[in-house]
Amino acid sequence: MSRDDRSRARRDAPGSFRCCECRLDVSTVAPGTAHRNHCPNCLWSRHVDERPGDRASPCRSGMEPIAIAVRGHGEWVLIHRCRGCDALVANRIAGDDNPLLLVQLAVQPIANPPFPFEVLSGIISVPN
Ligand SMILES: [Zn+2]
Numbered sequence: 001m002s003r004d005d006r007s008r009a010r011r012d013a014p015g016s017f018r019c020c021e022c023r024l025d026v027s028t029v030a031p032g033t034a035h036r037n038h039c040p041n042c043l044w045s046r047h048v049d050e051r052p053g054d055r056a057s058p059c060r061s062g063m064e065p066i067a068i069a070v071r072g073h074g075e076w077v078l079i080h081r082c083r084g085c086d087a088l089v090a091n092r093i094a095g096d097d098n099p100l101l102l103v104q105l106a107v108q109p110i111a112n113p114p115f116p117f118e119v120l121s122g123i124i125s126v127p128n
């Protein structure tokens with residue numbers, strides 16, 4: 001029985017859910033978002049929605065935060081990838097999400113580039 005199966009058997013209290021990754025009890029009420037769907041501590045989510053807030057997905061697998069994207073107006077969104085079905089979902093960040101983890105995600109491609117950075121100097125010309 002996996003960790004996921006055990007957490008699935010447990011009923012979440014209304015207005016909160018237990019994080020599938022770090023086991024934190026998380027209130028669904030959060031600053032800056034209508035319905036929180038990910039853990040502010042480790043940023044993991046769970047695949048419960050087909051569309052935001054509908055709780056219609058039968059998947060219920062844990063969703064790993066893999067990237068940060070920035071929408072127009074500078075709104076940060078978290079990209080989650082489902083460990084069960086590989087779905088990719090974008091979620092607004094909440095006002096109390098772990099800022100250190102958010103920044104770690106944002107700089108990950110820079111910290112671990114898939115090619116040597118010297119290559120970039122041939123592609124990007126910086127006007128001066
Ligand atoms: Zn967590």
Ligand SMILES: [Zn+2]
Pocket residue numbers: 047059060061082083084085086087
């Ligand atoms: Zn899924």
